[in-house]
Amino acid sequence: MPMLTVHTSTDLFSSSRLGHRAPRSAKEELDSEDVVMSDADSAEPEQESDDDDDRIFSLDHTETGDGDARVTGVVKSRHIVTPGELVTAESMWMRGHGTYSVGLKSYSSVAGTITRVNKLLSVAPLRGRYDPKIGDHVIGRIIDVGTRSWHVDIGAKQAAVLMLGSVNLPGGVQRRKSESDELQMRAFLKEGDLLNAEVQAVFTDGAASLHTRSLNYGKLRNGYFFTIPSSLVVRSKYHTFELPGGVDLVLGVNGYIWLRKHTQQLGEQGVSITRLAEEAGWEIYSDENEYISPSIRENIARYANAVKALRYCEVGVNEARVIAAYEASKEYRSPGEMIENDVKKRIAKHVLLATKG
């Protein structure tokens, strides 16, 4: 059993962090000078983090002209900051995400790059979970059916909620959701179902509220699901694409991806809200897959492996790149050949060359 276990970090916010260093004992001064690495081939430690009292955030002068907060627009620095590194000691800046402040000084709390929007300084992490924004087209999986709402996993820090009032009823009737609708919620969407939806609102704690009140959104079927990091998804006006080879791609902004057999979507037939009643029957909540031919299945597998190749090489994913990767993959007879890492690299290289112009 331990004789002594102490957990202390109480002075993290005290003024001692701000002020000068406490004088060290002679013994310790000696020790810290003496510590060296045993192996010579390792890199020398950078001294950058030690003299942080002198470092302040400075903008790239070539980009902005000068380090003036009145310069508007978004400025992204290419300099990497790591947790605990001083971002700015000047009070003119506002402190955004990825920073914490002690007194007047603000420090980075994540490893990433500094982004400036007017007077707001924030640090964008290199990696991180999806951060929902209003209007994002996302794909989610139902994890829980509650009272008057579903809980949906969208790969964010919190599960999203889909209110019963934010879905279309079968038959498209426009009315208040009654108690009988509440009782048959599992008939619409049950645990494990996949759906695509739009982020309607974001709460203060980062949780999202979704809606599917459009025929573009709703339950997903006839396809294959996989994920990529959300940072690789390039935001665009549309996130549903009809690809060559009879395949549809739903590229969720949260990095969840759905590839399905192309079917005439209800929304594409120019359904006005008035005709919704005839078109949106119970089939929008159907669990039954249609017949999918072997060639379509192979195309879906090919597209999936093409996107996974982009994921492996950390190339941003958009419609043009997916199609380019699909074209590049045709050189391999079977989609199964594309799981080799060499092949993935070759495809990603081809895609970057093809989509450059």
Added chain:
Amino acid sequence: MASRMEIFSPEGLRIDGRRWNEVRHFRCAINTHPVSSDGSAIIEQGNTKVICNVIGPVEPTLRSRVVPDRVSISVKVVVAPFSTIDRRKRSQNDSRIQEMCSSIQHVFEDAVIAHLFPRSQIDVNLYVVAQDGGVLQACINATTLALIDAGVPMYDYVCACTAGMLDREVLLDLNRIEESDMPFLTMATIGSKRKVALLQLEMKVQFDRLEPMMAASMSGCHHIRDLMDNEVRKHGKSRLERGSL
């Protein structure tokens, strides 16, 4: 006395050829398992090797894990049966492993900016693949790197290092043979200042010998912080160059 001579020779060399103030070969890698976890890292300190996977922050799987105003961190340590010389299966309920889990959990509850993610959880899974002394310090260092990779906001790096006392000589970063021969402590610091997050001493040691041990291990922690910081910057730069951001 003969065995003591081997541990620390009169010439000032230790059993593996280091001086008293030298840490073992330190190798780390970040983002090693990008698909299966949100953040991941591998740490090698000498022959001790630890893999860390971090999942989260995510919605808590159990209602009991929900803390209304902060993120809850849970730590699981898996010690592989093949990690030591005596091949032995350790259960998850092993009291030593449980104690290590709670130590790591307490350290990181203080280091992570917990109030930013209310009602969510972070799972830290540690796999001890090979152990040659300093398992706790390697676990803490690996967790720090994996949390940074996951983009979890932290006040600063948490770095841990051990120091032992043989007669009147302080030895830094002990290996397994040295650990079994002398009292030693594990210290974890937050950042490159003198902030101690964990101080663990399991044996009896004279009070006046505690301070030199603490001083040595603290400078070892700061040294390890620099090594880890280098690796994080190197990784960040390579990501920027690839244009993945």
